[in-house]
Amino acid sequence: MKESDSPENIPAAAGSGLAAEAVDAIEGLSGVHPGYRRAHAGGICCRAVFRPNGLAAAFTTAPHLQQQETAAVVRFSGSSTDPALADLLSPAKGMAVRFSLPGGGTTCLVGATLPVFFARTPESFVDIVRTAHKAREGNLGPLELIKEITAHFSESKESLLSLNRLKPPASYAESRYYCIHAYHFIDPEGIRRPVKFEWAPDAGVRTLPLSDARQQPDRYLEDELELRLKAEPAVFQLHVIFGEKDDPTDDPTTAWPGDRRRIEIGRLHLTEIIPEPAGLLMDPAAVSEGIALSDDPILQFRHTAYGESFRRRSTE
Ligand code: HEM
Numbered sequence: 419m420k421e422s423d424s425p426e427n428i429p430a431a432a433g434s435g436l437a438a439e440a441v442d443a444i445e446g447l448s449g450v451h452p453g454y455r456r457a458h459a460g461g462i463c464c465r466a467v468f469r470p471n472g473l474a475a476a477f478t479t480a481p482h483l484q485q486q487e488t489a490a491v492v493r494f495s496g497s498s499t500d501p502a503l504a505d506l507l508s509p510a511k512g513m514a515v516r517f518s519l520p521g522g523g524t525t526c527l528v529g530a531t532l533p534v535f536f537a538r539t540p541e542s543f544v545d546i547v548r549t550a551h552k553a554r555e556g557n558l559g560p561l562e563l564i565k566e567i568t569a570h571f572s573e574s575k576e577s578l579l580s581l582n583r584l585k586p587p588a589s590y591a592e593s594r595y596y597c598i599h600a601y602h603f604i605d606p607e608g609i610r611r612p613v614k615f616e617w618a619p620d621a622g623v624r625t626l627p628l629s630d631a632r633q634q635p636d637r638y639l640e641d642e643l644e645l646r647l648k649a650e651p652a653v654f655q656l657h658v659i660f661g662e663k664d665d666p667t668d669d670p671t672t673a674w675p676g677d678r679r680r681i682e683i684g685r686l687h688l689t690e691i692i693p694e695p696a697g698l699l700m701d702p703a704a705v706s707e708g709i710a711l712s713d714d715p716i717l718q719f720r721h722t723a724y725g726e727s728f729r730r731r732s733t734e
Contacts (some may be wrong), residue, residue, distance in 0.1 A: 436540050437488040437722035441730065443547040448500040452734040455475040456727040460503065460510045461495030461588075462640045463694045464647065468517055470684035474658065476613060478603040478707035482509050482517045483683055489518045490693055493687055494590040494643065497530065506557045506638035507711075511639070513595040513617055514700035515686065519581050525706040527615055527656075529595030530719075532586060532641065535670040536567075536577035572669045580589035585593070585625035586634075589642050591652035591688070592624040600667035601705065602713040603658070612661035612712065614674065615684070657681070667712040699728045 444456045446606055466488050474483040494607045496508035537543035546722040548569060552565045562717050564578045587593045597615040604610050628633070635641065646652055660679040666672055703711055703721035711717055 424610055429595065434723075436544065436649055437719070440540065440544050440547070440719075440723045441553070441726045443544050444727075447547065448498070448503075448553045451499075451501050451563065453731055454501045455495075455731060457499055458497055458514075459499055459501035460496035460508075461493045461512070461694075462643060463477050463692050463698070464494075464643070464652075464688045465690050465692050466490040466492045466494045466515070466688045468508040468515075468656070468684055468686045471682065471728060473681050474603070477605050477613075477658075478601075478629060479606055480525075480706045481520045481708070482706060483708070486520050487676075488520060490686060491516045491698065492686070493694070493700060494639070495648055496639075504633075505639045506586055506634065506636075508709070509581060509586070511587060511590065511593055511595075513590070513593075515617075516698065516700055517706075519706055521617060522577060523706070524704065525709070526700045526702055526704050527597050527617075528700050528702040529597040529615070529617055531587070531593050531595060532577055532580050533598070533673050534577045534580065535716060536581075537716065538573045538575040539715050540723075541718075542573065543716070554591045576671060576673070577711045586628065586631035587639065588624040588626050589621075590639050590644065591643060591646055592621050593732055594618055594623050595654075597702070598664075598670050599702065599714045599717040600661060601717075602667075602710040602712060604708050612665065612667050614659045614661070616657045616659065617654040618657055618682075620655060620685070645692050654686045654688075655682045656684050656686060658683050666713050670714055670716050697732075699724060701725075702728040708712050 420463040454516055469487045470483050471680050472485050495512040496505055497510040499506035511531045516524050516526045518524055522547055549567055553563050566574045595617040595634050600612050600614055603613050616726060657680050661674055665674045701721055701724050
């Protein structure tokens with residue numbers, strides 16, 4: 419796919435069904451901001467190159483994970499639905515990577531600074547977002563809001579506790595990003611193995627004390643990244659984690675045990691800030707050959723929900 423082309427498989431007509439309900443529910447949180455993504459509305463893009471180290475080749479035929487380096491676009495974002503919200507006020511951050519595949523086409527990995535998600539199914543996602551909206555209208559503070567949601571949706575507990583523990587990041591390039599869902603690697607013999615992906619910053623993880631973060635300008639993370647990349651590339655290691663028997667592949671609200679086998683399969687070098695490429699849609703369900711989606715209903719649903727958001731924002 420060329421950068422200027424529209425993503426494939428995106429509904430051209432007005433959306434209906436659960437994906438439209440999900441996007442409507444998200445819009446309910448902070449209103450409609452024409453032309454912006456319905457979630458992770460504010461963000462910044464970088465040019466990057468991914469250099470695989472060859473270690474994944476025994477486990478997957480994915481063309482971008484063999485030996486050859488590939489070009490990539492990275493978009494960092496704040497999780498808010500409001501593009502004007504200050505960096506400090508949207509605690510979770512996102513890192514979305516679109517790889518240009520060596521033989522043509524693209525594939526994406528979309529991560530966030532939380533290790534687990536707050537909803538187990540698309541239906542509960544819609545219910546939780548609607549509940550959050552109602553609770554906010556009742557002027558609940560952040561902690562009361564967490565209590566209110568977890569009282570009704572116990573599946574959200576781990577995610578919302580992690581959210582509450584998040585400290586303001588010092589830099590987009592000094593944060594760890596979890597791609598949350600399970601996928602399957604398919605090796606040259608056709609054997610499938612459940613895996614998850616994480617981006618680990620070479621520079622290490624660094625957060626700011628709240629008192630320092632409060633002194634920062636609204637867009638401090640974008641300013642910092644711009645300065646950093648003028649001096650040197652920012653580097654992330656791509657880690658793959660192998661699931662074992664009985665590790666759930668269909669539940670993004672539950673983390674796998676911490677002792678699972680983990681290998682670094684390559685490094686992503688971010689070199690410069692770029693304007694957002696036209697038609698950029700980071701679809702976590704857009705997998706390449708050698709990688710298959712798991713049975714996680716949220717992962718599969720994101721394809722249609724992101725398509726619905728893309729359709730709305732690109733026709734406004
Ligand atoms: C039911 C589940 C989910 C729904 C309905 C949802 C919805 C959305 C929507 C509508 C967008 C804007 C898409 C666009 O216009 O291009 C978005 C972006 C994003 N979401 Fe989700 N999301 C879900 C789950 C997740 C999960 C589990 C993660 C964490 C890994 C995540 C991380 C992100 C990130 C990082 C972006 C920004 C992508 C970019 O930079 O283009 N989302 N989400």
